[in-house]
Amino acid sequence: MTRNHLSTALILLVMTLAVLGLAKSGLPDIVPVVSASGAFQSSADPFTTMMKVLTHQRCVNCHPAGDRPLQGEDSHYHNFGVRRGPDNHGVAALQCLSCHQRENNNYAGVPGAPDWSVAPLSMAWQGLSRVEIARSMLNPTNNGGRSLAEVVQHLTEHELVLWAWDPGVDANGVPREVLPVPKAEYIAAVKAWAAAGAVIPAE
Incomplete structure (x- = not known):
């Protein structure tokens, strides 16, 4: 040879x-990645990536189905008997802003972001599947009359939404759980999903 x-x-x-x-x-x-330009690059579809965040308890806690908001990684009822109130900002002396300021209070373990509140009942996600959440999210009757562009803006720019990646520590000083998708990756996925027509897959 x-x-x-x-x-x-x-x-x-x-x-x-x-x-x-x-x-x-x-x-x-x-694993989904984001290019230097911020474009979504992955074999996984953007909808799946986006929903890994929107179905996380940190998001669902602020989209409760009842009168009481949820809190914690185990989604228990909010301490002190807090209620949503007529404007979704609490009631009487238990207004959200009584404790939740514009930023995290890591000394007391109280999370904070501008306009801290719960989502209106029309946007309750608790107990819904990812497909049901998406349908509700795009329904102007439920989402406050938002267009698709406005939904994308809310999901990617609203300070209370983005707080989810900077949740601070709990009352024991323990850092809160990290979301399953990095912020840049999530934002790119939301925009890619919308740009492709905001298609909602079958269950």
Whole structure:
């Protein structure tokens, strides 16, 4: 066998072993990434990435189905018997802004962001599937008459929404859970989903 033939045989052997190795181990999961320009780049669809955030308890806690907001990683009823109130900002001496200021109070473990409030009942997400949440989110009757562009703006720019990536610490000084999708990745996914027609998949 000549040297060229030997080299060719070795290359073929290496390629064969590589293919067999992939077949045995399976392909790795593809993780969504964001390009330098902020564009969404992933084999996973933007809707799935977006919904990993919107179905997280941190979002659902502020979209309760009842009169009482939820709190904590376990989504228990808000302490002190807090109620949503007529304008979704609490009642009487238990207004949201009585405790929740414009930024986190890490000394007391109280989260904060501008216009702290609960979502109106028309936008309750508690107990809904990701598809039901999306349908409600795009329904002008439920979302306060927002257009798709305004929904995207709310999801990607509203300070209370973006607080979810900077939740501070709890009353014991323990950092709150990190969301499953980085902020830049989420924002890119929302915009990509909307740009592609805001398609809502079947359940």
